Amino acid sequence: MKRILAADIGGTTCKLGVFTPDLELLDKWEIPTDTTDEGSRILEDIHQSFKSKGDDHELNLAGVIGIGLGVPGPVDFNNGILNGAINLNWMEQKPIVSEFESISGIRTIVDNDANVAALGEQFKGAGSGHKDVVMVTLGTGVGGGVVSNSMLIHGHGGAAGEIGHLYVDYNRRFQCNCGKKGCLETVASATGMKNLAVHYYESGMTDTLLKNGIEAGTLSAKSIVEAGEKDDALALKVIDEVAHYIAVALSSLSAVTNPKYFILGGGVSRAGRMLTDRIEAYYRPITFPPAYENTEIVMAELGNDAGIYGAARLVKQFLA
Ligand SMILES: [Zn+2]
Structure with a gap:
């Protein structure tokens, strides 16, 4: 066989x-x-x-x-x-x-x-049946892949689809593993969520459920999401900002590849609707209209x- x-x-x-x-x-x-x-x-x-x-x-x-x-x-x-x-x-x-x-x-x-x-997600998972799909994996870092006309885009040197290194934080606040500052990964991964939480805590938002975790250096993305579910102001500010930066990245990607689906995966995406509703709200007003019509933001299905x-x-x- x-x-x-x-x-x-x-x-x-x-x-x-x-x-x-x-x-x-x-x-x-x-x-x-x-x-x-x-x-x-x-x-x-x-x-x-x-x-x-x-x-x-x-x-x-x-x-x-x-x-x-x-x-x-x-x-x-x-x-x-x-x-x-x-x-x-x-x-x-x-x-x-x-x-x-x-x-x-x-x-x-x-x-x-x-x-x-x-x-995998394009042909068997959340993108099934569509040839143009972008996957964004929000984990410890931010990974990605761009499928255009059913084929992965690799680019001249193989670096195409490295969505985690799209430049989105123009304040260039946090260092990225790639050596640069301002990459999506520094503000939208699990690491990025911690970066933002510590940043705003140190800027004076100290009345937060995350206080102990930040002071002890044990803060996790999961704890930020859980605090957000309890309407913690610092956690919600972080989640809102993460969503905004992701929306900026998706807007640029839309104008380049016009995918049918943006597929979100990885641990941070488990924040669920709290995150995706905010991404949706930021994404459409800043995106070239023909490039987002019929585009949907969905969750990965294949794990x-x-x-x-x-x-x-x-x-x-x-x-x-
Ligand atoms: Zn980078």
Whole structure:
């Protein structure tokens, strides 16, 4: 039987999946990511796990069309090269396609994990049935992926769709991991929410449920959302500002790619309607009208499975 394999490689676990050629998910499971010894066993572990599953499921690796890999780092898509992944202890450039092909003998394709998640949501999740979709993942950082006419946009150097680094905070208050200031990630991720809460607390908004967390340095995005649900003024100011910055980013993205759906995922998106209602309210008044007509802001649907669906989809698009 022909099969498509997918692996979404994270810093803690690798999510693995087996699909039919029509991209029906047959089986999925997780293995721990062994990041010791500079992550030297990660690819071999994935191959071995598929091989041993093969014995259970009569999965004949010789009948595999290809494997798609999602990796937590910047990828040179056309050349199959990963430019380092700190979470995996891969500190240097890694020709991941040729390495996995020589380990497994299976044709391999690789992309960034945020990109494969976007592609997964586009074809199987919240964007299902539409060719133009932008995914924004609001987690510890802000990740993203732009799908245009059913294809991920990579750009000249592979940096397209790095929504987290759109410049939105013109006051340039907080330092971003990329080295710049003012990126969306510094004001709209879990880290960004904490940045804003501490900033306004230090500016005098000290009458807040978040006081203890801020003073003790234990503040979390979750606690900010919970305080917002109790109408805490500081928490609501933070959530409102997060929504405003996201809306500014979506407005720019609309004028460039005019997606049918903006799909929000990641931990911060669990703030739910408290966040999305505010994003909606800010987004439409500042956006070029033809670029938002019929555009909807929706929640991701596939959760942790988005990556394997998208990685399998890449195999179907490029290797089948
Ligand atoms: Zn940045």
